[in-house]
Amino acid sequence: GQNIDQPTEMTATEGAIVQINCTYQTSGFNGLFWYQQHAGEAPTFLSYNVLDGLEEKGRFSSFLSRSKGYSYLLLKELQMKDSASYLCAVMDSNYQLIWGAGTKLIIKP
Amino acid sequence: IAGITQAPTSQILAAGRRMTLRCTQDMRHNAMYWYRQDLGLGLRLIHYSNTAGTTGKGEVPDGYSVSRANTDDFPLTLASAVPSQTSVYFCASSDSGLAGGNEQFFGPGTRLTVL
Numbered sequence: 001g002q003n004i005d006q007p008t009e010m011t012a013t014e015g016a017i018v019q020i021n022c023t024y025q026t027s028g029f030n031g032l033f034w035y036q037q038h039a040g041e042a043p044t045f046l047s048y049n050v051l052d053g054l055e056e057k058g059r060f061s062s063f064l065s066r067s068k069g070y071s072y073l074l075l076k077e078l079q080m081k082d083s084a085s086y087l088c089a090v091m092d093s094n095y096q097l098i099w100g101a102g103t104k105l106i107i108k109p
Numbered sequence: 110i111a112g113i114t115q116a117p118t119s120q121i122l123a124a125g126r127r128m129t130l131r132c133t134q135d136m137r138h139n140a141m142y143w144y145r146q147d148l149g150l151g152l153r154l155i156h157y158s159n160t161a162g163t164t165g166k167g168e169v170p171d172g173y174s175v176s177r178a179n180t181d182d183f184p185l186t187l188a189s190a191v192p193s194q195t196s197v198y199f200c201a202s203s204d205s206g207l208a209g210g211n212e213q214f215f216g217p218g219t220r221l222t223v224l
Contacts, residue, residue, distance in 0.1 A: 004151065030209035042199060042215035043152070050209055087151070095207050096167065099151030 002026045004100035006088050011106045012078055020073045020086050020103045028093025034062050034073045035087040037102065043087055046073070075105075083107045112136065113216035115200050121222045122190050130185045130219050132200030140206030141183040142167075142213065143175060145196040152199065158183055159206035190223045197221070 003025045012018040024032070031050040035043040049055055049064035049071060061074040073086055085102040092098055113134045122128050134141065139160045144152040154167030158177040172194060174186045183202075187194055198219045203211040 033212065042217050044215070045212040048210055048212065089152075091209055095209065096154060096157070097152075097213065099153070101149055101151045 002090075002092065002098045004088055004090060004098055006086075006100040006103045008101070009104045009106065011108060012075075014078055014080060014107055014109050016078050017074065017076050018078060018105065020075075020088075020105065022071045022073070022088035022100060024069050024071070024088070024090045024098075024100075026090045026092045026098055029066060030091040030093065030095055032062075032064055032071050033089045033091070033097065034060075034071075035089065037085045037087055039084070046086075078107050080107050080109070113200055113202055113214055115198075115216040115219050117219060118217070119220040119222075121224065122187075124190055124192060124223055126190050128187045128190055128221070130187075130198055130200075130221070132183045132185070132216055133181050134183075134200075134202045134214075134216075135181065136202060136204075136214065137180060138202035138204050138214070139180070140203045140211070141177065142201040142203075142206075143173070143183070143185045144199045144201065145169065145194075146199060146218075147196050155185065155198075157206060190221075192223045195221060195223045 006022045034046040037043040047062040087102045088100040089097040116131045142157045143155040156175040200216040201213040203213045
């Protein structure tokens with residue numbers, strides 16, 4: 001079966017750094033996506049990794065290791081507006097996205 | 110219109126009733142998707158369409174049907190609603206459904222309650 005695992009909830013302090021992990025087992029691999037979803041809103045795209053390594057985009061970075069079936073999203077200089085759920089999704093061999101349940105990130109002052 | 114719109118925003122429906130959720134995009138994207146999102150679960154794909162005139166079944170298609178008569182519109186119909194279909198429904202689109210790297214853009218969602 002196909003499976004995406006990520007922690008249910010994490011707490012971090014404003015100004016700090018947090019790493020959200022995602023492990024996956026899927027039928028084929030055509031890339032891994034991270035989305036941000038604020039409560040009551042739609043998911044919005046953050047990053048895409050298809051090759052091993054780190055992709056940096058401002059305060060957000062995403063890492064991928066295909067051999068380990070592992071990714072992480074790194075958020076630096078945390079702001080209160082970063083309080084949201086972060087969704088990991090893998091595109092399988094049929095180009096369909098398989099989604100994790102999401103990690104709710106709580107930022108404390 | 111900018112992006113993807115969905116209607117209605119929310120709806121309370123009696124079990125057994127028929128309901129159509131509407132989705133329209135103005136980005137000329139080829140691919141469109143319907144997901145449901147339930148607490149504690151990831152987004153689950155109901156149906157998808159890689160191009161106008163074609164549709165396919167996702168992970169949880171039972172009880173739902175779709176059509177794709179043109180590029181812009183992708184309605185989702187519940188023929189006879191049941192309480193287990195209570196959920197938040199998101200419509201999404203992407204430039205291509207058959208290529209990697211194409212991010213999906215999401216509509217604002219429809220919150221549906223079936224009593």
